Amino acid sequence: MHVLVIGGAGYIGSHVVKNLLKNNFQVSVFDNLSTGKKINFFDKADYIIGDILNKEELDAAMARNVDAVILLAAKKAVGESMETPELYAQNNICGTVNVLNSMCKHNVKKLVFSSSAAVYGSPVYLPVDEKHPLNPISFYGFTKYDMEKYFEWYDQLKGIKFVSLRYFNAVGYDENGDVRGLEDNPQNLLPIVMEAANGTRSGLKIFGNDYDTRDGTCIRDYIHVSDLATAHTKALSYLNTSSESQILNLGTATGITVLEMIKKTEELTGKKISYEFAPRRAGDPAVITASAQKARDILGWKATHSDLNNIILSTWNVYKE
Numbered sequence: 546m547h548v549l550v551i552g553g554a555g556y557i558g559s560h561v562v563k564n565l566l567k568n569n570f571q572v573s574v575f576d577n578l579s580t581g582k583k584i585n586f587f588d589k590a591d592y593i594i595g596d597i598l599n600k601e602e603l604d605a606a607m608a609r610n611v612d613a614v615i616l617l618a619a620k621k622a623v624g625e626s627m628e629t630p631e632l633y634a635q636n637n638i639c640g641t642v643n644v645l646n647s648m649c650k651h652n653v654k655k656l657v658f659s660s661s662a663a664v665y666g667s668p669v670y671l672p673v674d675e676k677h678p679l680n681p682i683s684f685y686g687f688t689k690y691d692m693e694k695y696f697e698w699y700d701q702l703k704g705i706k707f708v709s710l711r712y713f714n715a716v717g718y719d720e721n722g723d724v725r726g727l728e729d730n731p732q733n734l735l736p737i738v739m740e741a742a743n744g745t746r747s748g749l750k751i752f753g754n755d756y757d758t759r760d761g762t763c764i765r766d767y768i769h770v771s772d773l774a775t776a777h778t779k780a781l782s783y784l785n786t787s788s789e790s791q792i793l794n795l796g797t798a799t800g801i802t803v804l805e806m807i808k809k810t811e812e813l814t815g816k817k818i819s820y821e822f823a824p825r826r827a828g829d830p831a832v833i834t835a836s837a838q839k840a841r842d843i844l845g846w847k848a849t850h851s852d853l854n855n856i857i858l859s860t861w862n863v864y865k866e
């Protein structure tokens with residue numbers, strides 16, 4: 546099976562590519578290297594440098610006898626999406642529509658998509674399952690919500706079958722050290738904590754310590770990228786044998802606070818991490834954790850790499866250098 550992995554040189558994408566290659570898929574990666582890195586390239590995959598906003602480049606890639614698409618390319622910072630929504634509309638919405646239309650043109654009928662827990666907004670019950678109401682409170686979350694609606698229509702009208710994977714908080718690095726690309730100017734908590742631990746930055750701000758949680762800081766469900774990667778491979782296998790599209794949460798149902806993440810990182814790395822409390826960040830729910838029972842039932846997937854020690858140590862293994 547030949548898979549076109551769009552955004553396959555990025556942080557999550559390169560872990561997905563590694564897993565696909567391990568499972569003997571033929572992999573072509575399409576990436577504009579805006580955040581993706583050549584250091585994340587694997588010898589056994591083909592790389593096409595191109596942009597989903599450029600329809601000719603996309604069509605040329607899609608014309609290479611592609612059987613399925615994994616679409617990861619997107620802007621992904623919640624805070625930034627509230628300040629610069631136009632970037633998110635362009636990349637996440639227009640870019641994804643271009644991919645769908647190119648799939649139609651080239652008769653590609655299988656899609657695995659990087660969706661997000663951000664589609665739920667502030668949970669009304671926990672852990673959040675896929676039946677939970679969708680009420681995104683960030684523009685980023687809205688773009689993912691909106692695309693899932695498009696997929697439902699393209700399924701009905703054009704027969705594109707999809708698995709939309711709603712990631713909770715992606716963290717960690719390949720345990721064998723096969724993915725080593727660091728994100729430039731990271732916006733997510735753990736890489737920022739790591740940069741504070743290795744001295745790249747002097748410290749970090751904790752956005753809000755007055756939430757109704759056990760220590761006042763936000764609770765998230767952190768899921769190891771290697772677990773996310775496995776789910777993509779399983780989703781492709783699912784699409785080979787089933788004609789029903791699916792929307793699935795990927796998480797652990799375990800919640801960790803911002804302060805707990807910092808303290809555990811200090812303990813495991815032996816480094817002191819400076820932080821100060823700052824005002825809440827727009828678009829942040831206090832708590833969100835996932836029920837991934839449906840992914841277990843449909844794909845036979847569950848997280849096996851996502852304990853906190855492994856998350857932190859696999860990330861530190863890359864950041865300590």
Ligand code: UFG
Pocket residue numbers: 621622623661662663664712713714715732733734735737749750751752753763764765766803826829833
């Ligand atoms: N945080 C800080 N300081 C920082 C960075 C983050 O206190 O410098 C806090 C945030 O306020 C939040 C928590 O750390 O409470 C996690 O923040 P991230 O930015 O790492 O992650 P988010 O929860 O905002 O978003 C991530 C992904 C989204 C996904 C979401 C689902 O980036 O794609 O998890 O929970 F939708």
